[in-house]
Amino acid sequence: MLLDKVAQNCVEVATDKVGCTAIQKCLGHVGGMPLELLMTGIVCNAMVLALDPYGNYVLQYVIKMGVKKMVIEVLHGNFVRLSMDKHASNVVEDLLRYSEENDVAVIVEEIMTSRDFLTVVRDPFGNYVAQRALEFTKGGLRFELSFLINSYRKNLQNHIFGKRVLAEAMKILMEGNWFNV
Structure with missing residues (x-):
């Protein structure tokens, strides 16, 4: 499935100018297991994403979705x-x-x-x-x-x-x- 690939490559996608927007749209429109996989990938790579010019926006989006702790x-x-x-x-x-x-x-x-x-x-x-x-x-x-x-x-x-x-x-x-x- 496409979202599985996005989740597996979330750092590459989230740190890309276009990918940053695409991954945020995915986060806003999916649920269940695909969402959990994507969120897990993002949270596990929080340090890399926080420091990135595009990845930080994805991490902020996840924070606003409630995944803060x-x-x-x-x-x-x-x-x-x-x-x-x-x-x-x-x-x-x-x-x-x-x-x-x-x-x-x-x-x-x-x-x-x-x-x-x-x-x-x-x-x-x-x-x-x-x-x-x-x-x-x-x-x-x-x-x-x-x-x-x-x-x-x-x-x-x-x-x-x-x-x-x-x-x-x-x-x-x-x-x-x-x-x-």
Whole structure:
């Protein structure tokens, strides 16, 4: 069957300009076992697809379809690197936007505990991930993230990308109602 071939070659198809659109159409119009095979192929190759100019769109499509937890499991341990990549940062942002609170926490805590945390916040792509992290974390983690960002105030206040993240963190700290969010 054609979809079996697409599933077997999902990386080649998803990383092609035309194939990227075709695979998304397949995802939107099939069900059952063919859909499961295709989704499995995409999720298993999430790292390659996240970094690809076309493949990242396929991965984002799968995330929006609801397959978030498995993508997070496959990408776990790479969120810092992915956050600073032009294409993969969009995948990380979508994971933050569409995931449950506990799954968001997994991503954010991985980034927060990295020795490259400041690099992510000051990165041309990573700063957007940091802003989404501030937007989609809740309660104590949101405060902890805001506080951590504020602790780098001197490194961020005059930095072209870092100052945006710092401004968002300061807004949260000034509101003071982080545990009610």
